[in-house]
Amino acid sequence: MKRKAVCMILALTALLTALSGCGPQSVELSDRLIVEAIGIDKTDAGVLVTLQALDTHAAGAGSDPNEQGQVTRLYRFSGESVGQALSGVRAATGLTPLYSQARVLLFGRSLAEAGLAEALDFFLRVCNARSDILIAMAESAAEDPVAADFGATVPGAVIMEDVLNGSLRDGMGAAVKLYDFMNLTYTGTDTAFCPVIGIREQALEDAQKPVLQGTAFFENGRLAFTAGEDLTRGMLFLKDRVETGAIRAAGENGTYTMRIISSETKISPTLYENGRANARIRVKTVCDITEFTPKDDACRLGEAEAADAAAAGKAWLEALLNDTLSVLFYEKHADICRLARLVNLKYPRLAAAYAERMFEATDITAEVEFTVRRTGKEGI
Amino acid sequence: MRDKGSVSAAQFFCVLFVSRIIALFTFIITDAAAYPAGDRGIVFLPFILAGVLCAVPVLLVLGRKEDRTLFTLTERLSPAVTKGAALIYTAGAVWSAAVSAVRFELFMSTVMYTEAFLTPLIALMLGAAVLIAARGLEPMGRMSVGVLALIAVSLAYVGATTAGEFELANLEPPLQSGVGTLLKEAFFAVARTSELATMLILAPRIHGSVKKGYLLWLALFGLTISAVFTVILGVTGAYGERQMFQLYSLTVLSRIGVIERLDSLICAIWVLCSLTRLAFHLYVGALYLEKCAPVKPGAKAYILLSLPVFGLYLLFSGKIVRFADVLRSGANEAVFSVLLIGIPLAVWAAEKIKYRKRRAAA
Numbered sequence: 001m002k003r004k005a006v007c008m009i010l011a012l013t014a015l016l017t018a019l020s021g022c023g024p025q026s027v028e029l030s031d032r033l034i035v036e037a038i039g040i041d042k043t044d045a046g047v048l049v050t051l052q053a054l055d056t057h058a059a060g061a062g063s064d065p066n067e068q069g070q071v072t073r074l075y076r077f078s079g080e081s082v083g084q085a086l087s088g089v090r091a092a093t094g095l096t097p098l099y100s101q102a103r104v105l106l107f108g109r110s111l112a113e114a115g116l117a118e119a120l121d122f123f124l125r126v127c128n129a130r131s132d133i134l135i136a137m138a139e140s141a142a143e144d145p146v147a148a149d150f151g152a153t154v155p156g157a158v159i160m161e162d163v164l165n166g167s168l169r170d171g172m173g174a175a176v177k178l179y180d181f182m183n184l185t186y187t188g189t190d191t192a193f194c195p196v197i198g199i200r201e202q203a204l205e206d207a208q209k210p211v212l213q214g215t216a217f218f219e220n221g222r223l224a225f226t227a228g229e230d231l232t233r234g235m236l237f238l239k240d241r242v243e244t245g246a247i248r249a250a251g252e253n254g255t256y257t258m259r260i261i262s263s264e265t266k267i268s269p270t271l272y273e274n275g276r277a278n279a280r281i282r283v284k285t286v287c288d289i290t291e292f293t294p295k296d297d298a299c300r301l302g303e304a305e306a307a308d309a310a311a312a313g314k315a316w317l318e319a320l321l322n323d324t325l326s327v328l329f330y331e332k333h334a335d336i337c338r339l340a341r342l343v344n345l346k347y348p349r350l351a352a353a354y355a356e357r358m359f360e361a362t363d364i365t366a367e368v369e370f371t372v373r374r375t376g377k378e379g380i
Numbered sequence: 381m382r383d384k385g386s387v388s389a390a391q392f393f394c395v396l397f398v399s400r401i402i403a404l405f406t407f408i409i410t411d412a413a414a415y416p417a418g419d420r421g422i423v424f425l426p427f428i429l430a431g432v433l434c435a436v437p438v439l440l441v442l443g444r445k446e447d448r449t450l451f452t453l454t455e456r457l458s459p460a461v462t463k464g465a466a467l468i469y470t471a472g473a474v475w476s477a478a479v480s481a482v483r484f485e486l487f488m489s490t491v492m493y494t495e496a497f498l499t500p501l502i503a504l505m506l507g508a509a510v511l512i513a514a515r516g517l518e519p520m521g522r523m524s525v526g527v528l529a530l531i532a533v534s535l536a537y538v539g540a541t542t543a544g545e546f547e548l549a550n551l552e553p554p555l556q557s558g559v560g561t562l563l564k565e566a567f568f569a570v571a572r573t574s575e576l577a578t579m580l581i582l583a584p585r586i587h588g589s590v591k592k593g594y595l596l597w598l599a600l601f602g603l604t605i606s607a608v609f610t611v612i613l614g615v616t617g618a619y620g621e622r623q624m625f626q627l628y629s630l631t632v633l634s635r636i637g638v639i640e641r642l643d644s645l646i647c648a649i650w651v652l653c654s655l656t657r658l659a660f661h662l663y664v665g666a667l668y669l670e671k672c673a674p675v676k677p678g679a680k681a682y683i684l685l686s687l688p689v690f691g692l693y694l695l696f697s698g699k700i701v702r703f704a705d706v707l708r709s710g711a712n713e714a715v716f717s718v719l720l721i722g723i724p725l726a727v728w729a730a731e732k733i734k735y736r737k738r739r740a741a742a
Contacts, residue, residue: 186622
């Protein structure tokens with residue numbers, strides 16, 4: 001009994017030490033540098049890392065931003081590598097950086113041209129970074145959008161995150177996460193891509209706004225080429241990543257603006273004995289008419305117009321897909337449909353030989369099934 | 381009330397499942413060529429086959445009524461054999477517990493507390509494992525049922541929330557390195573299940589059919605391995621292949637709406653798994669120790685065993701290269717082969733020969 005009591009006292013004493021929370025090793029929230037956006041640029045000496053971090057005092061004060069009118073602060077660090085540059089954060093700020101809250105990771109065009117692998121590796125290894133952070137290439141220097149004044153009392157990173165995420169919803173930009181980008185880089189046959197983000201002056205306000213400038217494509221971790229809005233959109237359809245968005249197509253009875261309700265893409269490759277492949281791409285898109293401009297004023301929106309809109313939408317989408325395939329696949333040799341991977345899965349023994357001459361040995365047929373489900377609020 | 385040293389077959393295999401699954405969660409690919417990504421989706425088939433084959437010596441020892449232990453046979457041979465075998469099995473239990481502790485520390489210091497000094501945490505865990513082991517097998521079984529339910533919920537959550545990111549093109553075709561590699565992979569997977577050797581001493585304490593339970597366990601665990609690896613590969617693809625702890629990389633991506641980064645909560649469940657594994661090895665180790673110790677150590681056996689476990693852990697702690705070399709060297713497979721195949725088969729054969737000789741002499 002006596003022994004039990006001694007054991008109990010010892011156990012409780014040990015428990016007391018475990019309950020304590022404040023020690024020299026623990027990091028309080030106020031000791032943290034909460035990073036919101038990261039920009040990496042190539043310099044002659046290595047890299048310049050720009051951090052947009054939450055000004056915890058200003059942010060905590062609710063509607064009272066700091067003297068610069070912002071809730072964030074900017075920090076710039078240089079080094080031969082990203083890891084080396086960021087190793088100076090604590091010494092310069094007195095705060096421990098927390099990367100897991102970061103919303104966007106941007107890199108400059110010069111760094112993209114030189115190769116991203118080394119710069120991105122840091123964010124894949126450091127334990128408090130997140131692998132699902134949104135990444136994008138800056139139109140010129142990554143420092144510019146990270147340091148830009150968007151004229152809002154929310155961090156600029158939040159606005160950029162909204163633009164990147166919203167781009168996918170609008171079917172206008174190819175938002176991509178870090179792990180997915182690295183996956184496409186590592187496979188060897190895929191073409192990695194990410195959106196290009198730039199900044200423009202707001203017309204009526206003394207502030208800037210982030211804008212998407214198409215998509216950047218990479219080969220072996222280096223920037224290969226960039227593509228504009230239309231090709232980006234076509235690629236999103238081909239990659240089955242369109243969630244919603246608007247389509248404007250001209251039919252026989254007038255011009256229709258349609259909202260995408262759903263879109264689904266299926267790709268099935270067939271490899272023949274002669275080494276040629278046929279990839280059948282089927283896109284099923286369902287839309288709702290939101291605007292209609294008839295050719296003659298008397299035209300009402302009825303079943304005939306719905307059929308006309310579907311035909312116009314189908315023609316528009318087929319043209320978009322064919323243009324995209326023609327430029328990105330055949331001309332630029334970007335395997336945006338991941339055909340080499342799909343062939344590898346279906347014909348593993350023939351895949352390596354096929355991958356070598358994929359762009360010359362593939363016929364792609366894009367089929368579109370376009371349905372107009374509703375004609376706005378009136379219905380049909 | 382049931383004896384706390386005995387357990388139902390379902391509870392026993394729950395303990396085994398929880399104890400084994402932490403090795404899957406903290407699995408590190410030390411040799412990518414030995415574990416082709418495409419094979420992992422179908423590894424359950426050879427896993428079941430290899431599991432059945434590897435268990436044959438154990439089942440021979442247990443006999444038809446499953447009421448014998450390895451030591452029932454060794455005692456018929458000689459007391460020295462009993463002591464020798466018990467000593468080897470005790471060392472095996474200590475080795476498995478130490479490897480679990482090192483692996484767990486490596487996991488925690490990689491994903492949660494980078495470069496932190498985690499030795500006090502491991503010491504605390506060992507202390508807790510001693511307490512759990514001292515409570516007996518039945519409470520451990522009940523605890524495992526709860527932990528297993530938490531594991532099931534957490535895996536379902538991770539699977540459901542990352543399903544939208546699953547891409548067929550991320551998968552790899554199976555059997556690219558041939559059937560031999562797949563079979564080798566299946567053997568490695570079974571060999572990481574050192575817990576199976578515990579049936580050699582615990583079978584009489586298990587209520588219900590050990591054979592049926594074992595087959596069901598093999599099937600369920602094999603399917604779990606295949607499902608988990610297929611989802612990891614389908615979602616993270618080549619990126620996941622380059623991550624040290626693949627399942628953890630997947631949990632980081634899981635989110636529903638504004639609820640994200642539940643990996644910390646999931647890791648808490650993994651702590652419970654590690655604790656169960658440590659406690660289970662200490663419990664079984666103490667049973668073996670009882671057979672070879674000159675005096676019965678009683679409850680002190682758990683404390684005694686935790687000391688070499690902690691010593692071995694300290695030897696590898698913070699030395700990932702040395703630890704990876706040990707894993708790559710096939711030490712685990714060797715320990716498994718000796719404990720689950722070599723000794724049971726040798727003891728069973730020797731006992732049969734002796735029995736036949738005695739019958740012939742009579």
